[in-house]
Amino acid sequence: MPQDAPQLDQDLPPQVTDHGGGVWGIKVPIPDNPLGHTLVHVLDTGRGPVLVDTGWDDPASWNTLVAGLGALGLAVADVHGVVITHHHPDHHGLSGQVREASGAWIAMHAADTEVVVRTRSAEPGVWFDYMSGKLAAAGAPEAHLAPLRAARANGRLRTLPGLRAAVPDREILPGELLPLAGRRLRAIWTPGHTPGHVCLHLEEEHPAHLPGHGRLFSGDHLLPGISPHIGLYEDPSSEQATDPLGDYLDSLERIGRLEPAEVLPAHQHAFTDAPARVRELLAHHEDRLTGLWELLAEPLTPWALAERMEWNRPWEQIPYGSRNIAVSEAEAHLRRLVKQGRAESVPGSDPVTYRAV
Structure with a gap:
């Protein structure tokens, strides 16, 4: 651990956790979401703090992140870099604001950076047209499609996260x-939840000397009490038949073999025995x-x-x-069954x- 880690002379507020060894977690709220918060991790380095994820782009979330860093004796301007586990807005939402305040670099896997660039550059209405067509092909009833079409027709196109x-501005190389x-x-x-999701393995002895190999920032890939959403990779420009659930299951097995001493996920809480949790998730799926x-x-449609x-x-x-997310998850499971030769x-x-076959 770098020698100039923040020295804390007072108790930390409830939203900040000291994980030891120059690693802290900050609970950054997600507005109107049952998950409650994103665990943004702060990693001390020899050139200043680096954030693992940043939280949702919302004033309350920003204020919580700023206050959490302040409790560590840090300002946003001190942030040296931002490492993003995946592109979802509860992880990547505040990255731009952090960069504006600090000049920090932002790193992400190329597959998720491609999603960010594609989303930003899409012509207005492309997403609504894509979702309407995709849901219609999945068997969604007209009553479900009507609000999407109305939003498209009425020009309500700039509200999507x-x-x-x-x-x-940097690429994470696996x-x-x-x-x-x-x-x-x-x-x-670790693709599956998104095409470019990454976990980050801190290859250093655990500060409490727990058995295992370092610590793992697992993003949404490995969570202690829930399974992440695994749906189709959404790409209006591609007709490639990807297999996100297959990607996820393969990625889970790789993470299990790492045998980290502790997992620091982006939601819920830190936990140990990653291989056991991996086995639970493999059995669940x-x-x-x-x-x-x-x-x-x-015979059933994906909607049915x-x-x-x-x-x-x-x-x-x-x-x-x-419901849109649920249908995407049904489609991902159908893709896996088809690939296994169990459905057609x-x-x-x-x-x-x-x-079924």
Whole structure:
């Protein structure tokens, strides 16, 4: 750990956690979201603090981040760099504001930087047209499509998160050590939740000497009590049939083999025994795939499959936007079943239906 780490003479506020060894966590709120907050991590380096993720672009979130850094004796202007685990707005939202205040560099995997650039440069309405067509092809009823079409027609096109996201100026290269003075932080590419999601392995002895290999900033890839959303990679410009769930399961196994002493995720709380959590998630997804395969005894559209899947509340109570996410998750599971040879599309069906094999 660098020798000039902040010296704290007072108790930290509740939103700040000292993880030891020059690593702190700040709970940055996410407005109107059941997750509650993003855990932004502060890593002390020989050239100043580096943030792992930044939080949602919202005044309350910004004020919490500023106050959290202040409790560590730091100002935003002191931030040397920002490492983003993935492009989602609860992780990347404040990156641009941090850079404006500090001149810090922003690093992200190229696959997620591509998403940021594509979203920023898209012509108005492209996203609404894409989502309307995609949901119609998945079997969504007209009543669900109507609000998207109305928003497109009425010009309400500048409200989506990500349209003003900062473009990173550094690329995270998988497998390489990030150039951080006095630290050993290695990037592990873990696609699935997004195409360019990365975990960051701090290859240093745990400050409490816990057994295992260093610590892992896991972003949304590995969380202690929930499974991250795995849906289709959204790209209006591509018709490539990707397999995000397959990517995620493969990435999980890689992370399990690292056997970190402690995991510092972007939501919930820090935890140990990553291999056990990986096994739980692998078993969860296999059980879910088997359950969906059984549902496909009758041909179903992705929308109809999502209606029948088990969620944390009945389908009728799932909000509008969350239904879009649920359908994307159903499609990702269908892709995996098709790739495994356990399901197939029904020839000539429109909208397309799938059946078990």
